[in-house]
Amino acid sequence: MSAEHTTEVDAPYGTGPAKPGRNPRKRVRVHHLQELKDRGEPWPMLTAYDMYTAELFDEAGIPVLLVGDSAANNVYGYDTSLPVTVDELLPLVRSVTRATKSALVVADLPFGSYQVSPEQAVTTAIRFMKEGRAHAVKLEGGAAFAPHVRAITTAGIPVMGHIGFTPQSEHNLGGYRVQGRGDTGDTVVADAVALQDAGAFAVVMEMVPAEVAKRVTHELRVPTVGIGAGPDCDAQVLVWQDMAGLRRAKAPRFVKRYANVADVLLGAAKAFADDVRGREFPAPEHAFH
Ligand SMILES: Nc1nc(=O)c2c([nH]1)NC[C@@H]1CN(c3ccc(C(=O)N[C@@H](CCC(=O)O)C(=O)O)cc3)CN21
Numbered sequence: 019m020s021a022e023h024t025t026e027v028d029a030p031y032g033t034g035p036a037k038p039g040r041n042p043r044k045r046v047r048v049h050h051l052q053e054l055k056d057r058g059e060p061w062p063m064l065t066a067y068d069m070y071t072a073e074l075f076d077e078a079g080i081p082v083l084l085v086g087d088s089a090a091n092n093v094y095g096y097d098t099s100l101p102v103t104v105d106e107l108l109p110l111v112r113s114v115t116r117a118t119k120s121a122l123v124v125a126d127l128p129f130g131s132y133q134v135s136p137e138q139a140v141t142t143a144i145r146f147m148k149e150g151r152a153h154a155v156k157l158e159g160g161a162a163f164a165p166h167v168r169a170i171t172t173a174g175i176p177v178m179g180h181i182g183f184t185p186q187s188e189h190n191l192g193g194y195r196v197q198g199r200g201d202t203g204d205t206v207v208a209d210a211v212a213l214q215d216a217g218a219f220a221v222v223m224e225m226v227p228a229e230v231a232k233r234v235t236h237e238l239r240v241p242t243v244g245i246g247a248g249p250d251c252d253a254q255v256l257v258w259q260d261m262a263g264l265r266r267a268k269a270p271r272f273v274k275r276y277a278n279v280a281d282v283l284l285g286a287a288k289a290f291a292d293d294v295r296g297r298e299f300p301a302p303e304h305a306f307h
């Protein structure tokens with residue numbers, strides 16, 4: 019029996035590092051994430067936009083990778099997530115999915131690709147599954163988008179919700195602001211319940227007060243995924259360039275920086291430049307004779 023076909027797998031899924039070359043885990047599924055919530059085990063999620071990062075995060079045991087529409091900011095250099103298109107995101111999704119063995123890959127539906135109607139949402143979600151080889155999709159919006167979520171899940175595609183601060187609506191929300199303070203906390207809870215009832219397998223909460231996120235997490239059967247939503251969510255997500263310190267701009271309050279990749283890359287590029295200018299590179303061992 020080849021390694022690929024072993025039925026002996028590490029449990030629980032995605033809660034520890036993979037063991038390369040031995041006992042490869044099966045693909046994380048939506049029901050594994052539900053099992054983690056039911057056992058009270060929090061799980062990590064990161065964005066990924068390309069092959070090498072996806073491969074590393076998969077090996078690190080990150081069970082869910084999000085190809086975020088935040089590629090707008092973190093790959094394409096737009097100032098908001100609004101301009102990025104399906105055609106720009108699809109190749110990134112394809113490379114991330116191709117690079118992973120275990121992680122469940124979620125594709126963000128970008129602005130304008132699902133809001134028009136549930137039918138448009140299904141059509142776009144199908145493109146991400148068929149052309150991007152994603153395992154699930156994510157869209158922004160509360161109760162008003164329950165019909166869109168229902169339509170996509172009816173087509174057989176798992177959907178992750180996203181409420182609280184929803185970057186695609188920044189012009190309507192008045193900028194990057196915490197959502198659900200005071201009386202509007204009840205709206206966040208109602209939105210989360212509506213998404214769950216429409217079939218969402220998990221709900222991201224971005225920049226909502228920790229107490230509201232805790233309420234939602236206890237109210238929902240399905241997992242909540244926090245970003246700036248306090249410690250009581252069932253999962254936590256960060257943009258990888260924030261998490262690893264590749265992005266050098268001032269990070270939002272909810273970010274914790276675990277490395278300084280920017281300094282590592284800057285140092286490597288400067289050393290290479292110095293070597294070329296000083297005729298240190300290429301050395302004899304780098305040349306063919
Ligand atoms: N690199 C990156 N990280 C992200 O978390 C992220 C993106 N890009 N792009 C899409 C959205 C936009 N997000 C953002 C961007 C900025 C703030 C921010 O500046 N927050 C401030 C102000 C909060 C407030 O006004 O209360 C902060 O200090 O947290 C928050 C979320 C989250 N997403």
Ligand SMILES: CC(C)C(=O)C(=O)O
Pocket residue numbers: 065084085086087088089126180222224245255256257
């Ligand atoms: C920050 C996460 C939740 C996201 O939606 C994105 O990266 O696009």
Ligand SMILES: [Mg+2]
Pocket residue numbers: 086087088126
């Ligand atoms: Mg997004």
